[in-house]
Amino acid sequence: MLALSFGGDGVEIKRSVPRLADVARLAGVSPITASRVVRGEGPIAQATRQRVLDAVQQLGYVPNRAAGALASSSSKLIGVLIPSLTNIVFPDVLRGINVALAASGYQALVGVTEYDPRIEQEIVASLLAWNPEALILTGFDHTDATRRMLDNHKVRIAELMEIDETPIDVAVGLSHPKAGLEIGRHLIAKGYRKFGYVGHDWRADRRSRLRYDGLRAALADHGLGIVAEHYSEGPSSIQKGRQSLASLLEQGRELDVVVFSNDDMAVGGYLHCVAAGLAVRDDLALFGFNGLEIGEALPHALSTIYSDRFRIGKIAAEKLLEQKSRPAEQTIIDIGFVLREGQTA
Amino acid sequence: MLALSFGGDGVEIKRSVPRLADVARLAGVSPITASRVVRGEGPIAQATRQRVLDAVQQLGYVPNRAAGALASSSSKLIGVLIPSLTNIVFPDVLRGINVALAASGYQALVGVTEYDPRIEQEIVASLLAWNPEALILTGFDHTDATRRMLDNHKVRIAELMEIDETPIDVAVGLSHPKAGLEIGRHLIAKGYRKFGYVGHDWRADRRSRLRYDGLRAALADHGLGIVAEHYSEGPSSIQKGRQSLASLLEQGRELDVVVFSNDDMAVGGYLHCVAAGLAVRDDLALFGFNGLEIGEALPHALSTIYSDRFRIGKIAAEKLLEQKSRPAEQTIIDIGFVLREGQTA
DNA sequence: CCCCCGAATGATAGCGCTAACATTTTCTGC
DNA sequence: GCAGAAAATGTTAGCGCTATCATTCGGGGG
16 A cells, blocks of 8 residues: 655545556656656656656556546547357457557457347447447447447447458458358369258358358359258357267268368267268268368368458458548458368368 | 537537437436436436436437546456467356356456466556456466556456465466376376376466376376476467377387377377377377367367366356455365366276 | 747646535325 | 425536646757
């Protein structure tokens, strides 16, 4: 507990936390000068700067950002909304955002929407209350109320992962329909004809739906279709992939390749094949999406599409920091994807 | 853009964002009454409440939390510092924290320390500047300056994952030395005698070091030791586990079991065995730590120790919210662990 | 020696909200 | 119908900082 004395009346008032005024008094300058030193602003004489910094050190002064934010109406906060922490993809995005922000002294205020636009709406409201300089959302699926709030506040907005609609401000991601199309074309070129599909909850993951549509479009171009499908409830997981492939195969349709909604599911499928004694690729080919590390490490590297989630986050954050006010023009940044032919398809 | 008129001079001033005063004026009440309605505080007549809420709705009012935080010196923010987003364990913890916080309207301010106490120190400083009501740290390894700051501010502190030192306020986690000991005892009881160890960067992950020490203690009790070890640089990963086991076996020492620093590494080791044609358990037994989903899904379920990261986060957040001021007594919450005997050891 | 200019510093007035203490209104019970 | 309590609302005064607009100061040119 620090003891600072105030006034000349000899009474000593104990305060636990020193304020800027205390720093200024100790350094023998006005509060505003101390403020400038702390913020590294304006022309300050070297000697003054040093005295203030010494005072800061001596008192262990930590600025009150709430007061700063109120006075300057700018917060150095960025609101981030991600659908889920269960899916490894989003921590990756978060990591990218974090790297970009940390470099410039910004702080991320994180909320998790559970893929629910109404939860997103609530979180947007509570994040806007902190006057963030930007908001990073996932996807294009927002409630009308959310759109209205974002319109009122004119903070910069990034919408991540997808690029197939017109963003509010900036979109960073990749084209999921195109990715699905690419999967279909690749597999057709490799000679596969009897397609199965294993997916997880679509209400949750709109983007896997877009890939599915792309895949179907590619098949339709060659007069093909998906012969058998199986969906599991809730978020994707290795276990669900394993069980789902088992269920799919029980349907008894003849298949030469199964496309999975993502790598988690596909890895599960792979493990089912191993357990069931199926020769991967020869008996049954498998294809995923995401390019997770686990897929690469499997005895047969998983064929999949790699997307650079880290870069999506990083580029989005960098783009937002470039300019404080929302520009008139929307920007779409396509970070692309890479089809990684492994040994499973 | 909203247009609100002020004063009676007929001049219309355009403001983009309505304030509490605007809400109050529209509802015909004083600002403080509007404030109380918005915060759901104090006794308010039903009719008044409704009028204020209507005004909020009509104006699209979003409270300014910076102002609120300043006036009330309480922020409904919780600072969270985690070492890494690369290791799946920490998003799990974050998820637990988030679930507990979301339920009570708190917001998490997240920082990533990269396992570096000096980065932790910087982040603590910048988080404290927001006047959080609590801080959630990982582990006990803090700089002196960090400890001083935490001391000055008297916010509530949780230190997660470990419980083998005296915490500043609350510790939630499990005993890593004990976990290591348990692994050793289990494997000895199963008849294993020739122990290998595969680890990753210790400077980064202090806790895997503690488990290692526990393991050695268990072995020493039976006059045994670790015959061969291999360490990889940087964070743990499946690929590194795979390569490390290969390197370890190249040393040529006879081994009947290899303990891995965690499940990522152990899964890599498993995949190496599959690729190298080694019979898991009969030729070489494997043991991990964490209890990740992927371990369970392998053709041979990985023998490992399961720790409930989600619960660590959730319980820590709940505990901190229980009481606002730091109690005199420290609390240690042992969430324990479960040894899961799979098919690899 | 004075004027002017840029560098350095300061005084004043809020930012938008809420704590703390009134004050007014509405119920009770008798 | 009235004291007394409780419910409902309002007044005042900041929270700690920074934007804005002065003011002071030193020194080089005329």
